[in-house]
Every structure is written in structure tokens, then in C-alpha cells.
Amino acid sequence: MRIWASVLHWGKPEDTWAAVASLRASERPPDGILVIDNAAEKALDPLRAREAGVELHRECANLGFAGGHNRAIVHALDRGADAVLLLNNDATLAPRALGFLERALEEDPSIGILAPCVRDASPPHRIQSAGIRLHIGSGRMRLRHHGREALPPGPEIEDVDAVSGAAILVTRAAIERVGLLRPEYFAYFEEVDWCLRARAAGLRVALHRGAEARHRARAVRGGEGAARTAYYATRNHIRCLDRNAPRGPVQRAIRAAGVAALNLLFALRGPERGALLAAVREGIRDARRRVFGPHPDHPGARFAPPLPEGSAPRVAAVVLAWNRLSDTLKCLESLAAAKTPGLEVILVDNASREPVASAVRERFPNVRVIVNAENLGYAGGNNVGLRHALALEADYVFVLNNDAVVAPDAIDELVRLLEHDTAVAAVGARVMQYEVPDRMYGAVGTLAYNPRLIHLEGLHADDLEPFSR
Known part of the structure; x- marks a missing residue:
């Protein structure tokens, strides 16, 4: 052996x-x-x-x-x-x-x-x-x-x-x-x-x-390390049980409450109760919202390794806009600052009443603008952008609401994870409130996906011409 x-x-x-x-x-x-x-x-x-x-x-x-x-x-x-x-x-x-x-x-x-x-x-x-x-x-x-x-x-x-x-x-x-x-x-x-x-x-x-x-394990008695340990231990304990021993909603809630209680009791015995209790509560919240990977405040931590030298997968970003011109421009500014090399940005104007398309063309000449003749809704509008992204032979497609902004390295982080684990078809980002950046809005709202593992249904290539120009 x-x-x-x-x-x-x-x-x-x-x-x-x-x-x-x-x-x-x-x-x-x-x-x-x-x-x-x-x-x-x-x-x-x-x-x-x-x-x-x-x-x-x-x-x-x-x-x-x-x-x-x-x-x-x-x-x-x-x-x-x-x-x-x-x-x-x-x-x-x-x-x-x-x-x-x-x-x-x-x-x-x-x-x-x-x-x-x-x-x-x-x-x-x-x-x-x-x-x-x-x-x-x-x-x-x-x-x-x-x-x-x-x-x-x-x-x-x-x-x-x-x-x-x-x-x-x-x-x-x-x-x-x-x-x-x-x-x-x-x-x-x-x-x-x-x-x-x-x-x-x-x-x-x-x-x-x-x-x-x-x-030679050393007990972490206090400070940032103790709070981080409490966060991961709480969050991952609940996650491990949910993944490997799923239960009905009531049983799952009771079990999660028991795990939370054990960790809260442990925190109460610690020297820095306030920080430990806050970490346990955050772990419970993230487990409930299914937010995983390294904590955003964990220094130097990443979900996946960097891409190999010289590797540059093609990435396209699709932004669906319906009015909200000011928000749309801020969204595109954040994409312009993204660290993703060769990022193709596609804006789909879903029949806005505001002059979204003309303003974007003037301010962001490199953005591909598609104007739908009528409002196709969220799914239909995004499908138009997704079809164009696939026509560009994008390896990965990032979908972003027009009232959201993205951190400069966020798309790279998502792509790294998809490149690292080919069994993952889609990965989302942690979404924080715009007005209160420290407060979470949700774990959905942005999406990067691997076209090889997801089959799109809806509009086909022949359907694009009547609706878009």
C-alpha cells in the first residue's frame, strides 16, 4: 500500500x-x-x-x-x-x-x-x-x-x-x-x-x-480568534447536520435550536461574552441563510485557490435594467472597476421608460446594450442577456441586478470557485444593504453560473430578433 x-x-x-x-x-x-x-x-x-x-x-x-x-x-x-x-x-x-x-x-x-x-x-x-x-x-x-x-x-x-x-x-x-x-x-x-x-x-x-x-491544540480563550472559532463551530455544526441528516422543517428547527443553545452556553462561559455571543448569533444566521465559506472578515481567507498562471476564462456580466437610471449607472461603474480580465458587460434594457440605453451607450461605450421592445419580466429579460453571453462563448456568466453594485474582486472569487470545483453549477454572493454595508440583505441576488452544467430554457436564438435590437 x-x-x-x-x-x-x-x-x-x-x-x-x-x-x-x-x-x-x-x-x-x-x-x-x-x-x-x-x-x-x-x-x-x-x-x-x-x-x-x-x-x-x-x-x-x-x-x-x-x-x-x-x-x-x-x-x-x-x-x-x-x-x-x-x-x-x-x-x-x-x-x-x-x-x-x-x-x-x-x-x-x-x-x-x-x-x-x-x-x-x-x-x-x-x-x-x-x-x-x-x-x-x-x-x-x-x-x-x-x-x-x-x-x-x-x-x-x-x-x-x-x-x-x-x-x-x-x-x-x-x-x-x-x-x-x-x-x-x-x-x-x-x-x-x-x-x-x-x-x-x-x-x-x-x-x-x-x-x-x-x-498541541491551544485553547483560544478570548479575542478575535475565539469569536471566529465560535462563529464557524456554530454555523458548520448546523450545516453538517442539515446536509447529512435532513429532517422536516419543525425537526430541523428544533435541532438547530439545540445546537445554538449549546454554543450560546459555551459563549457565556468565555471571558469576552459579548463578542462570543455575537459570533454565535452570526453563525446561526448564516447557517439559516445558507451562507458558507470563509467569513468575510477572516484575513487572507479565500474559498478557492487562484487560477493557474496564464489561465483567463471568458466571463460575461449580464445586467437587466428597468428604469432606475442612476442605480444602473452605479452598477456599471462597479463592473468597470472589477478586476476580472476581459470582462464583457451586457446590459438588457427591459423596455424602460427612462433613457437607460442612450445614457449607457454614451457613458460606457464598451458595454453591449440590448433594448427589448417590451418588458419580458425578470426571467425573459435575463434570458436575452444570457443568450448573448453564450453567443460570445463565455465560460462563465455573472448576473447582476441593476440596483446592486459589486466589489472589485467579487466576480473573480466566484469564478475561482467554479474553476476549482467543476461539480458546482452555480454560485451566489453575499448581498449587503447598500445604505448599511454591514447589514446583510440576503444570500441571493447575484449569480455566476457554468453554462456547461446548466441548460437554459425559454427564449431561443430565433426569438431574439422580434424582441431586441
């Missing part, structure tokens, strides 16, 4: 090098070690990486736990890995652990995900997690045997609901069956989601009691 290891660097370089050293000191060392520098403030030394015999990849942005490890997983599978070990950079693996895990996988191919017992790095090395128990109905989650010094008697390989992401071995078969980690979580619960998907696919998720890892 060929096993590759992924170490995600974020934080102190000495922690990452300690994690790598533990892998190299294994009685059964990995066949390859990939270190993903997740745009950490303290970058890793490439020379030291070469001397350590590891492949170092530096990202241009913080892609989160899932995005960073996914980069390594793809590299490992391309190199023929039969299994991939994910190891936190603040964790170390015991010398015999990887050998134990490998033998268990070879003896039982039904195991898709296998993890060691995770202990505190500091004496007396109490147990942090011997797997995870998750009650689907209530959403209650517990780290098994947390705080104990010894495991109770039991089988060497023990089935669990999920395992800690501090150290986790995943087979190629499991990845091919259930897919990569979901980057929408960004931080926390992505490994729980992975385990639940594996179990739903008929694979075993298990703990190996003889294998150990030690984790």
Missing part, C-alpha cells in the same frame, strides 16, 4: 517541522510527504523542505482546512497513493502508528476512514479524542473518552460516528466514492461531514486504539 501524508502549515513553522519529523521517524514512513503552506504569515523555508525530503506548496491565500488538504490529496492521488494521511501541523504521530493503521486497512478493505487515538501533547497526555459520537436527532456531539488518561477495555478497531481531523487516514477508495473535503465549511466540521458521507456510502469509520497521535 502506498501512503502519502499531508501536513497543512498554518501558524508556527517549528510546529510544522515537528509534525514532519514525526512522520519521517515512523517505523513505517509515508511514501511521500506534502506540506501545504496555507499562506501563513510565517512562511516555510523551501531549502529546509528539500532537505527534509518533502514537497512544499505555498498557496496565495488561506484556503482553510478543507481547501488546503484537498490540494495535497489531489497531488497524492495523482502520484498513485492508495491512502492519504492528514496530519495537523500542531500534531505528531507516534512511531508505530502509521504501521498499525496500514495493517488494519489491508486486513479490512471495508474501512474507509481510520484514525489514531489523539492525546494532549503535554503530560499526562490525557485523551483529547478517541473518535466522535454524534447524535443525529439532537445534534449533540461528544469527543469519546475526552480527559481520561487511559482507554477502557475494548476491541482494537472500534467503529465510531466520526474522527478528529488532527490525524486521519483516508483510503483512495473512500475518496473516490464520497469525494474530497467540502470547502464550504472552511474551518471545523469538514472531517465530521466526510465521515458521515463515508458511513452513508457503506464504508466503516473507525478508531485504532493501538495507534496514537499527540496534539
Whole structure:
């Protein structure tokens, strides 16, 4: 069996090098070690990486736990890995652990995900997690045997609901069956989601009691880091349950309320209650509105990696206008400031009474203006613009209301996500109120979509001539 290891660097370089050293000191060392520098403030030394015999990849942005490890997983599978070990950079693996895990996988191919017992790095090395128990109905989650010094008697390989992401071995078969980690979580619960998907696919998720890892996790007591953790933990806990164990509206609301209550109680015990409570409330709100990915205030965080050098997909923006000339001009000004190279902007004037078309042609000569002879409504008007975008052979189409403005890098962020995950057909942006920029309006209103995955119905090419000029 060929096993590759992924170490995600974020934080102190000495922690990452300690994690790598533990892998190299294994009685059964990995066949390859990939270190993903997740745009950490303290970058890793490439020379030291070469001397350590590891492949170092530096990202241009913080892609989160899932995005960073996914980069390594793809590299490992391309190199023929039969299994991939994910190891936190603040964790170390015991010398015999990887050998134990490998033998268990070879003896039982039904195991898709296998993890060691995770202990505190500091004496007396109490147990942090011997797997995870998750009650689907209530959403209650517990780290098994947390705080104990010894495991109770039991089988060497023990089935669990999920395992800690501090150290986790995943087979190629499991990845091919259930897919990569979901980057929408960004931080926390992505490994729980992975385990639940594996179990739903008929694979075993298990703990190996003889294998150990030690984790130097530091409790975040206060400040911005604690609030951010509370936000992700609340939001993603609800999201993970909704994705993997859907319930009816009433049951889902009761379960989400239970998760929210647990996180609110945790926040009340913290040193900065106000900030923690606000973060939990924001997490509840975003889970309800299905807003995911990195928090907009998370420094350096991105949903997807940058596009490869020289890659420039064709992107068109469609703006549907019906009157509101002043708003339309502001919308087009924001698109003119967009960082998207070669952006084609198409304005569809849906039979406005105001002189929208003439004003746009005068002020924005590069914008393609289409005037409908009658108001076709939202769908019909946008379909006209979408057909023209496809005629321009656009790879991606961005649809924007004429009473909205777009941030300069927003379209690039959406395109990056669509390029990164070809299974995603459409992606929306977080929409904030124009008058109160800190207040969310909704999670809909703008849309970028991949034409290869969406079939348009409505107006056809032959229908355009009677309605447009």
C-alpha cells in the first residue's frame, strides 16, 4: 500500500517541522510527504523542505482546512497513493502508528476512514479524542473518552460516528466514492461531514486504539480568534447536520435550536461574552441563510485557490435594467472597476421608460446594450442577456441586478470557485444593504453560473430578433 501524508502549515513553522519529523521517524514512513503552506504569515523555508525530503506548496491565500488538504490529496492521488494521511501541523504521530493503521486497512478493505487515538501533547497526555459520537436527532456531539488518561477495555478497531481531523487516514477508495473535503465549511466540521458521507456510502469509520497521535491544540480563550472559532463551530455544526441528516422543517428547527443553545452556553462561559455571543448569533444566521465559506472578515481567507498562471476564462456580466437610471449607472461603474480580465458587460434594457440605453451607450461605450421592445419580466429579460453571453462563448456568466453594485474582486472569487470545483453549477454572493454595508440583505441576488452544467430554457436564438435590437 502506498501512503502519502499531508501536513497543512498554518501558524508556527517549528510546529510544522515537528509534525514532519514525526512522520519521517515512523517505523513505517509515508511514501511521500506534502506540506501545504496555507499562506501563513510565517512562511516555510523551501531549502529546509528539500532537505527534509518533502514537497512544499505555498498557496496565495488561506484556503482553510478543507481547501488546503484537498490540494495535497489531489497531488497524492495523482502520484498513485492508495491512502492519504492528514496530519495537523500542531500534531505528531507516534512511531508505530502509521504501521498499525496500514495493517488494519489491508486486513479490512471495508474501512474507509481510520484514525489514531489523539492525546494532549503535554503530560499526562490525557485523551483529547478517541473518535466522535454524534447524535443525529439532537445534534449533540461528544469527543469519546475526552480527559481520561487511559482507554477502557475494548476491541482494537472500534467503529465510531466520526474522527478528529488532527490525524486521519483516508483510503483512495473512500475518496473516490464520497469525494474530497467540502470547502464550504472552511474551518471545523469538514472531517465530521466526510465521515458521515463515508458511513452513508457503506464504508466503516473507525478508531485504532493501538495507534496514537499527540496534539498541541491551544485553547483560544478570548479575542478575535475565539469569536471566529465560535462563529464557524456554530454555523458548520448546523450545516453538517442539515446536509447529512435532513429532517422536516419543525425537526430541523428544533435541532438547530439545540445546537445554538449549546454554543450560546459555551459563549457565556468565555471571558469576552459579548463578542462570543455575537459570533454565535452570526453563525446561526448564516447557517439559516445558507451562507458558507470563509467569513468575510477572516484575513487572507479565500474559498478557492487562484487560477493557474496564464489561465483567463471568458466571463460575461449580464445586467437587466428597468428604469432606475442612476442605480444602473452605479452598477456599471462597479463592473468597470472589477478586476476580472476581459470582462464583457451586457446590459438588457427591459423596455424602460427612462433613457437607460442612450445614457449607457454614451457613458460606457464598451458595454453591449440590448433594448427589448417590451418588458419580458425578470426571467425573459435575463434570458436575452444570457443568450448573448453564450453567443460570445463565455465560460462563465455573472448576473447582476441593476440596483446592486459589486466589489472589485467579487466576480473573480466566484469564478475561482467554479474553476476549482467543476461539480458546482452555480454560485451566489453575499448581498449587503447598500445604505448599511454591514447589514446583510440576503444570500441571493447575484449569480455566476457554468453554462456547461446548466441548460437554459425559454427564449431561443430565433426569438431574439422580434424582441431586441
